[in-house]
Amino acid sequence: MAERTLIIVKPDAVQRGLTGEIIKRFEQRGLRIIGMKFMQINNELAEKHYDVHRDRPFFTDLVNYIVSAPVVVIALEGTDAIKAARNTIGATKPSESAAGTIRGDYGLEIGRNLVHGSDSVENGEIEVANFFMDDELVAWERNVDPWIFE
Numbered sequence: 001m002a003e004r005t006l007i008i009v010k011p012d013a014v015q016r017g018l019t020g021e022i023i024k025r026f027e028q029r030g031l032r033i034i035g036m037k038f039m040q041i042n043n044e045l046a047e048k049h050y051d052v053h054r055d056r057p058f059f060t061d062l063v064n065y066i067v068s069a070p071v072v073v074i075a076l077e078g079t080d081a082i083k084a085a086r087n088t089i090g091a092t093k094p095s096e097s098a099a100g101t102i103r104g105d106y107g108l109e110i111g112r113n114l115v116h117g118s119d120s121v122e123n124g125e126i127e128v129a130n131f132f133m134d135d136e137l138v139a140w141e142r143n144v145d146p147w148i149f150e
Contacts, residue, residue: 004077
């Protein structure tokens with residue numbers, strides 16, 4: 001069964017014009033886009049998304065940052081989508097990310113780390129549902145899928 005993950009192209013990446021490059025990397029990896037939108041996240045949704053960090057000192061900074069400018073949210077699907085996406089993204093701290101990852105190639109600071117990716121299958125399902133209604137997700141197969149998925 002294919003996993004789903006939520007990707008958020010964060011405000012810093014959108015402002016820097018990296019949206020297309022980030023999307024390209026996930027597509028080239030073989031992950032299938034099943035939903036995508038350009039949006040301004042409001043405080044309520046931001047707090048819900050970052051609720052796991054509510055008791056941490058950086059919670060307010062996370063919320064303030066993600067609502068500071070538009071983002072692109074993407075629902076991706078594929079075999080081991082969580083792990084594949086996170087490996088494509090790189091370590092949370094860009095300075096610890098390998099070259100060839102999004103953060104390793106384009107990031108410098110943890111507070112401007114360009115992209116969010118779900119960290120577990122369960123959170124992938126929850127996060128996709130938080131940002132997309134069922135009718136905004138498209139189940140489809142690409143002609144190349146047999147060349148990507150066994």
